[in-house]
Amino acid sequence: MIKISCPYNWICGREFTTEELSSHDRDFVISAAAKKMKLIFIDCPVCKVSFSYNPSTNESIASGMMNPDQKEKKGPVRKTLKEFNTLLKKDKVAIPKEYLDYLLSEQFKAKPEVWKDQDSFELFSYDALREVVNIDGKDYVTARQLKGFALSLSELGEETDQLDKSIVIGESGTSLLFIDSRDQDSLFVFHPDGGDREKTNLSLKDLL
Structure with missing residues (x-):
């Protein structure tokens, strides 16, 4: 059983197990972990927002919304x-x-x-x-x-x-x-x- 933390700590931040995921996401996480994949997308079972997840490092990354308390970025970095x-x-x-x-x-x-x-x-x-x-x-x-x-x-x-x-x-x-x-x-x-x-x-x- 894998424990995962929701990265949206300003609205959720709950820790949950793979058993709480939808059957599709649960099977996907288990399969991705076995294959040592580094990037997948799953939905938090509590706040229902999608986020990036690295099965190899068990790292959750906020990707669906921004923290309103964080300072606004100056803009995207571009190559010349x-x-x-x-x-x-x-x-x-x-x-x-x-x-x-x-x-x-x-x-x-x-x-x-x-x-x-x-x-x-x-x-x-x-x-x-x-x-x-x-x-x-x-x-x-x-x-x-x-x-x-x-x-x-x-x-x-x-x-x-x-x-x-x-x-x-x-x-x-x-x-x-x-x-x-x-x-x-x-x-x-x-x-x-x-x-x-x-x-x-x-x-x-x-x-x-």
């Missing part, structure tokens, strides 16, 4: 254009030119429909693609965060299908929309809570 382009060049990846032109144009739209009758994905602006995010203790730019997830998956012996070469372009909740590196056109969704990839009914050409 030069640093960003250097990172892409080092990784031997690139944002397709047609999409980059679209990002910088007045025609850019933030919310494309990915599945009919389902929530839209919000596309990242060019500035947002350069923002620094932390994946399993390491910093990546938003556009390249799948590199971090791919590293975790490969450590578990799972196939990554060149996930580390893909460019992330949008998000919906915790799910990430990315361009398949194999054809630079197909759009997929990556689900961090299980490492699953799902092909959408859109291509990059559809966005343009």
